[in-house]
Amino acid sequence: SAVISQKPSRDICQRGTSLTIQCQVDSQVTMMFWYRQQPGQSLTLIATANQGSEATYESGFVIDKFPISRPNLTFSTLTVSNMSPEDSSIYLCSVSLGSNQPQHFGDGTRLSIL
Amino acid sequence: SQKIEQNSEALNIQEGKTATLTCNYTNYSPAYLQWYRQDPGRGPVFLLLIRENEKEKRKERLKVTFDTTLKQSLFHITASQPADSATYLCALDAFYNQGGKLIFGQGTELSVKP
Numbered sequence: 001s002a003v004i005s006q007k008p009s010r011d012i013c014q015r016g017t018s019l020t021i022q023c024q025v026d027s028q029v030t031m032m033f034w035y036r037q038q039p040g041q042s043l044t045l046i047a048t049a050n051q052g053s054e055a056t057y058e059s060g061f062v063i064d065k066f067p068i069s070r071p072n073l074t075f076s077t078l079t080v081s082n083m084s085p086e087d088s089s090i091y092l093c094s095v096s097l098g099s100n101q102p103q104h105f106g107d108g109t110r111l112s113i114l
Numbered sequence: 115s116q117k118i119e120q121n122s123e124a125l126n127i128q129e130g131k132t133a134t135l136t137c138n139y140t141n142y143s144p145a146y147l148q149w150y151r152q153d154p155g156r157g158p159v160f161l162l163l164i165r166e167n168e169k170e171k172r173k174e175r176l177k178v179t180f181d182t183t184l185k186q187s188l189f190h191i192t193a194s195q196p197a198d199s200a201t202y203l204c205a206l207d208a209f210y211n212q213g214g215k216l217i218f219g220q221g222t223e224l225s226v227k228p
Contacts, residue, residue, distance in 0.1 A: 004157075031214040042203060042220040043158070048213070092157050099214040100146055100165070100207070105157030 006106035023093035028073035031096040116142040118219040137204035144206040
């Protein structure tokens, strides 16, 4: 399995600002994903972070709002741009070693927007 | 579109009893199904994966069944302990065995009383 570290673990931000969340993996992985988990809800996939190319976004999520970088096979960032209170959520990254393999998650970034 | 439903209400059981959690899905035939455990403030942790051609999978006190005719998976914890209290999520592959993307159910909160 892989060990995933996310930073920051939590933050409180002002409306209109942006925050970049980092995800570091202890080994090279092909598949990396970003999820959002709103209070009391399940996980919703935001995008698949592709190494060396643009991320693949799910319906309802756009690059301008959630730009993602994946410079190598062990690291990715998710930026939440122009934040509003509706963006208050937990953001999680996960990795998988293959299409029929389990996903391993970081502990998430708990984000509150004032 | 794919839809996943888990026991919507929290499940409260007595220590030592068997907990049974349900995951139903519609409009899809997944290649595999996964179960995760999530504790408050933590990311989901993988428990078991069962493939479409497998009826049952076991791991220590955990058992998962997969009925592709009924479009249902059951997750059992035998001899339950208070430490088993958590939210349990089922997840299906979003595209038949490709891409590694998962769709998660909303989770069932399990509480095991001593």
